[in-house]
Amino acid sequence: MLLGIIVFQLLQVSAYNQTDMSLSEMSTNxxxxxxxxxxLNQSDPFIDFPLDKPLPEGITPQEELFNTQIILWTENGEILNKEVLGGRYTQLNALTLDTTKLNEIIPVALAESNLxxxxxxxxxxxxxxxxxxxIQFLTNTNQIDDSLxxxxxILFVCMFIFWLISLGVSVFSSKMNMKPLLIAWQKQQEFVENASHELRTPLTIIQNNLQHLFTRPNQTILEQSPRIAQALSETRRLTNLTNDLLLIARSDGNQATIQPEETDVDRFLEQLIQPFAEIAEMQDKAFHFTNEISEPLSFDASKIHQVLVILLDNALKYTQAKDEIQxxxxxxxxxxxxxxxxxxxSTIPDTQKKLIFERFYREEQSRNQETGGYGLGLAIAKQIVKNHHGKLFVSxxxxxxxxxxxxxxxxQKNLHTEKN
Known part of the structure; x- marks a missing residue:
């Protein structure tokens, strides 16, 4: 709006500039x-400069413009050169003499004749x-006024249209900028709800078992050992869940620490897979390990160990006897x-391949309940790999x-001890 006002004012000044210069020159000619x-003295409105002779000094053809009039006034404010004005006098007879602003260029409007x-x-x-x-010099500015x-x-309409466009763009841009925040807020809400739900189940089991013990004060520990064992099992699950939630919270808060160090890959992997290979053998599953890397590599061994444990643990959970793991x-x-x-x-449907890395997502609810999963393992693995500037995907x-x-x-370049 301010820019439009400035543009219009500059145009208005420049539009009248040439007219004002001509008036100033004529008033001194x-x-x-x-x-x-x-x-006026000879009562001859047709007296003019001879056409066959040069114009007097100080006279230029531009000053003979058709829309410029010269009014001669008496002391009492009466127009003297009515005959010279001719038919134009009927349009100018509403003029009044104003001597308060002599030698100043001012606008004059005649409402009766719309001039x-x-x-x-x-x-x-x-x-x-x-x-x-x-002596009054007048130059008609109707054409300039109409153009202005x-x-x-046009300026107002364009400004209004562009204001609407800018408003629409601003709203669209705001929505686009807010979209990631809204998605993050929604995910946070879902995370809190899911976490609360997962925490409630083991806490309820522990509470029920403890309350039951109070109702049997005369029984021995051996007699109540199944309930005590169940409470301890749920406590361990609750501890694991709390640790997982803490790890995710640190990753979200950019506090996940990565400490890469040179590691012998072959020795690292052999130690890691040993317990899983033994479990696979006990479950009648084939386990094969192949390493083609001979040189030591730099990575955070404890974090990558956690990722591979999650992947191997899932492989054991979701396979049957006679299946193969590599x-x-x-x-x-x-x-x-x-x-x-x-x-x-079993394979994972294409529609679920991206979802399995979401927090608390479970491909099969019943199977996760049987295996004690919370749907956090792959989300944690994905975050650890991301902190290493790596990739983790399923196919x-x-x-x-x-x-x-x-x-x-x-x-591993630019891996700081604290992820920025």
Whole structure:
């Protein structure tokens, strides 16, 4: 709005600038003034400069403009050169002499004839006629005023249209900027609700068992051992859940610590898979391990250990006897190395492949309840890999099976001890 006002004011000043300059020059042009007085004295409105001779000094063709009038006034405010004005006098007879602003250019409007002028009035101090007291120069500005009015309306309409457009863009931009915040807020609300629900179940079991013990004060510990064991089991599950929630909270708060150190990959993986290979053997499942990396690599061994434990634990949970589990580590190019954990268990539908990394998401509720899962493992693994500037994704393996691929950069650059 302010810009539009400034533009209009500048245009208005520039539009009247040429007219005001012409009026100023005419008010000081004695030959032109004396010609008008000569017309009055000789009662001949047709006296003019000879066409076959040069114009007097100080006279230019521009000053003979059709829309410029010269009014000769008496001391009492009467127009003297009515005959010279001719038919134009009927339009100018509403003029009144204003001597309060002599030698100043002012706007003059005649409401009766709907005419507007720029005007300058001077005092006749040196003239051939004593009747002429004041001389007024008028230049019609209706055309300029109409153009300015049209421009003003166009400017107003354009400003209004662009204001609406800018308002729409602002609303759209605000919504787009708020969208991530709203999504984050929604996820936080879901996280709190899910966490509360998961915490409530083990707490309820522990509370019920303890209350039951108070109702049997004369029984021995051995007699109540099943309830005590169940309470301890739920306490351990509650501790694990609390630790997982704390890890996720630290990751969300950018407080997850990454401490990369040079590690022998072969020794690291052999120690990691040993208990899982033994469990697989007891469950009549085939477990195969292949490592193609010979050089030590730099990464946070404890964090990557946690990721692989989550992946191998899921592989054992979601496979049956006679199924196969594989862990393959290799370098895929000079910049990346990867660990693939695959199994021949049930596949994951494409619609759920991205969802399984969400917090508290469970592909099969009943199966997660049986295995004691909370739907946090893969979310934690994803966050740890992200802190390492790596990638973790899931895909199908052959026609029956799932594989999780963990990719990490070989040269860990700019991995701070505290993630910024």
């Amino acid at each position: 004695r030959p032109l003034i004396e010609r008008e007085i000569s017309r 507007s002028f720029r005007s300058i009035t001077i005092e006749n101090s040196q003239s051939l006629s004593s009747e002429v007291a004041y 009015t049209t421009f003003q309306w 862990l393959v580590a290799k370098q895929i190019n000079p910049k990346w190395w990867q660990v693939v954990v695959r199994n021949t268990g 199908d393996w052959t026609n029956q099976g799932v594989q999780f691929t963990l990719q990490l950069p070989i040269i």
